[in-house]
Amino acid sequence: MTGTRPYDPARDDLAGIVGLIHRAFAQYRGKLEPESGALSESVDSLRRRLEQNRLFLAEDDGRICGAVFATEKGDAVYLDRLAVDPAVRGRGIARRLIEAVEAHARATGAARITLGVRLALQQNIDYFQRWGFVETGRKAHEGFDAPTSMEMEKRL
Template identity: 35%
Template sequence: MIKGARQRQADDPVLADMLALIQKSFAYMDGRIDPPSSMLALTIADIARQCESGEVWSIGAPVKACVFLTRKPDCLYLGKLAVASEARGQGLGAQLVEIATQRALALGYHTLELQTRIELIKNHRIFAALGFTKTAETAHPGYDRVTSITMRKSIGA
């Protein structure tokens, strides 16, 4: 496993720090994406539930990066991937994807999946550089235009 990476539990006191990291990391999206990010409604209790229903991983102490992993029928889904602004460019996002890859293979999956907003072109390029390819375009409920893209990465077999 990645040095300094930890799977978090629902009662972990660092969940508050993770929430703050996600909020700060996603703040630049405010006013850029429509509809607004679900991060705006995210709570510590939501992160604790994610720890129980899926997995929550972080790197660093204090937390510099985190990701939520959720089992789907045919893939492992990556959500709320966040890296502290002062730690960007150090490969932490790639390390989180590597954690997801290791966990997916351990769980019997051969595909990773994530979604990114249509407006966030830089994120599309970053995930493409990590081996993800666009597989779908979707619209949030109530929207008649594409609001996000789905990206997948084949792993293992």
């Protein structure tokens, strides 16, 4: 059975979480321009993220198999770095992590959840649309003239 919970610095190994993120995003290596920043995450970068972000983890039989960051931004909570270990995909882990962010957002009084997704990843766009997210705009990464990502939100 998979459960979700907040990151616990006394219990959870950041190096293991970095490895999980790298495994989850490895399929995009060489396929995105610019390269996904998730592939350059490190223990230090996660430690810095944790200064202003909540981290939720999914476990399967006591093993961390998914992670997602949640950042409060005005009236919204930004969902970032949704990562599920490729070995356990298709078991509803991403959904449970999104639900954890949604519960956190509701508890903080946020009006919506926002996220960014690469335009090149239509399957990911479709996934978030199935969970109630809608497009709110597009933006270009630094150094690009045309949009590279889609901004999405889900009203609570």
